[in-house]
Amino acid sequence: MSRSVLITGGNRGIGLATARVFAAQGDKVAVTYRSGEPPEGLFGVRCDVTDPAAVKAAVEEVRIQHGPVEVLVSNAGITRDQLLVAMEDEDFRAVMETNFLGAVNVAKEVTTDMVKARWGRMIFMSSMSGMAGAPGQTNYAASKAAMIGFARSLAREVGRRRITVNVVSPGLIETDMVKDVTDARRDFVLGQTALGRAGTAEEVAAVVRFLASDEAAYVTAGVIPVTGGAGVGH
Secondary structure (H helix, E strand, C coil): CCCEEEECCCCCHHHHHHHHHHHHCCCEEEEEECCCCCCCCCEEEECCCCCHHHHHHHHHHHHHHHCCCCEEEECCCCCCCCCHHHCCHHHHHHHHHHHHHHHHHHHHHHHHHHHHHCCEEEEEECCHHHHHCCCCCHHHHHHHHHHHHHHHHHHHHHHHHCEEEEEEEECCECCHHHCCCCHHHHHHHHHHCCCCCCECHHHHHHHHHHHCCHHHCCCCCCEEEECCCCCCCC
């Protein structure tokens, strides 16, 4: 059965790969984007997830086009890496507001419809950095770690309504977001993986698709690593 799927930050990278996976299986997919143009062939809604009013308007537009959101993939995120002692206050706040508070804004907006329907799937995109930490990413790691506590708490709030809430925690994935990673940092991360390679956006999307499926009905409050074995034990 076709479902109404909303993917924030769905115009590139993991978000776009995930959108295409859901569209390929016949779901009604909407993606949010803050700049640029929406992906070809997908219904796009311009939205700044840090603005609750913009999120409310975007979710209403999706509701009109596709019906109430049944599957949320909260993927919108930014990086502004710098050692803490040199980091501008604005860069710390911007990352927290986009990555964490943006996810909160969208989740809050779709929860009511899911509760009414007594069914829903929410998947939040965290990061290995949120579990293990990373130099130069105190802001990013903090935002991704906060997402885990938020998702697990929300899972307890809505579980009786047959709504599952899970977190996917990617490692080094070949996307635009990691193109500026230094060779030294890349080699270090790859050296920590069991598989010895970076992952692909499609491999992350496959995990998201499973978590949104009926087969994953008993999986909630989980943090699923897609790291090639990096960060084992965290």
